[in-house]
Amino acid sequence: MDALDRLAEPALDLLTRVDALLAAGAPEGHRLWPLLRRMQVLPGAAVREFLDLHPAPLTGAGHAVRRLVRGYDDTCAMLADPVAWSGAAAGAYDEARTALLRHLDEGPESLVGRLESTAGYADALADWVEGSRVALARALAEVLRSAEAVTVHAATRPGVDAGRSGALAAAEIATRVLGVLGVAYDGAETLLRQWAPSLAETTWRDRATTAPRYGGTTRIGH
Template sequence: MSERFDALSRIGPVARPLLDRVDAALLAHGAPQGHRIWAHLRRLGTTPADAVAFFVDADAAPLRAVAGRLRGEVAAFRAAPAPTQVRWTGSGAETYAARATAVRDHTDAMTGRLAATASFADDVAAWWDESRAAVAAALAEVLTSAQAITVTTGPATVTTDVLRAAADIGAHVLDAVAAAHEAGHGLLRGGADLGELPFAPGADPQRRVDATVDVHH
């Protein structure tokens, strides 16, 4: 994994002890009844600490590397087009021309799909970066909150005040996570067609047994 020096790489480890306390309180006692964190917990199926760890571990660099390699493949295909015309005639030439045209059309479609896939990989990498920045901002806010003081300085036995503070912190962090989650699904719904592109050569021209071959020099 490549080195990252963004805000989340710096603030994530600092926030981890607080998030561990939040998780421990919520897992042991649950959130207060009616607290808005419940909607996030049901929808995301993860705790605040685990959700943040997911984004801390994310690295967009491999996706950008893949996008670069795909664009290299596109350039290579476009630099070596399949010839569709030959300097001879006859049924063999017609068959070749039909097959070569099908290969050319398929290659054009394939390079278009590869270019779209490269763009999609870049879009996902940008989503990772934006999500990491949003989660980092949320962590910065909770670390300087009154709720953080309540959770970190509270008694060993979790009180109602500590539990509510933990739920408030968790909800604020999961707000950012939920927004990133929704943006990611929107990216998937609106992304390019990345499915398999089958090759359909079509029917060969009808062979003529009396065809002649005319070779031009």
Template sequence: MDALDRLAEPGLDLLRRVDTLIAAGVPEGHPVWPLLRRMQVLPGDAVRGFLDLHPVPLASAGHAVRRLVRGYDDVSAALTDSVLWSGAAATAYGQQRAALLRHLDEGPDSLVGRLESTAGYADALADWVEGSRLALARTLADVLRSAEAVAVVSATATGASTRPGPVGPGVADAAEIAARVLAVLCVAYDGAETLLRQWAPSLAESAWRPPTDGRPRYDQPTRVGW
């Protein structure tokens, strides 16, 4: 359990009240408007969805992917064993074997290269989730102890007389809290999009690279030695 998990219950209670107030309307020109348009969700729902993101499963996925590399290493080792034969068939086999070795484990475009990139991307996402959860937790901690939070709770308390619309009690305070929460979530999702752009080239499908030595000749004898 991290700081965001510990703040989830009081934070969601406050944001539920915030959502109720801003759903009735927000003053024109308030900074929360562009954030609402971009996120297309109220802050309470946005935070509730973000709570499901945890770094541990992503980091575990990265470790699991790296463990697969050992199997590719074993196959590559088998392909590099010397074979005592010569001739056209041996040449054709050697060309295909070299191409397969390149495809398995030669450079970032190989299968092993793609596995390592996938594991690295999972690690980067885990770091992004951890950092974003910490930033959101700090924001929730700040708004929970703010004067705006007091005004929002007072305006939504049982028996409180509320007036619908953007000029009602606590609405401006709710909009301020919503703007702060949505702003940090916007930064978080910008970070996720940046990661995807950065890693996308190295996560593409590994294309097969055929042998580069041309077609083998079959008009020569094959000699096998043991």
């Protein structure tokens, strides 16, 4: 359990009140409006969804992908073993073997290269989640002890007219929370743009081969 998990219960209580006040309308011209148009969600709902994001599953996925590389390494080692035969069939086999080795583990576009990129992307996402949770927890801690939080609680008591002060306080809290989440989502989009070329589907890279010759002699052994 991290700081965000510990703040979740009181923060969601406050943000549920904020959402209720904003459902009646945010103050006209408030700086919250661009965030609402961009995020298309109220802060309580946004935080509730973000709470389900944890770095551990992504870190575990990165480790699992890296374990797959060992199997490719074993296969490549078998393919790289010298074969004691010669002739046309041996030459064709060597060409096919070389092409397969290249496809499996030669450069970032190989299968191993794509696995390593996938693991790296998972690690980067885990770091993003961890950093974003810290930033959000910090923002929630600030709004929970703010004067606006007191105003929101007072404005949402049964039988109390929220008035302009309640709506303004709710808008200020929402701006702080959605601002942090907006930065977090920008970070996620940046990661995707950075890693997308390395995550593209790998394709078989043909290499020029010699036309097969028939009727030749194949020699086994030295």
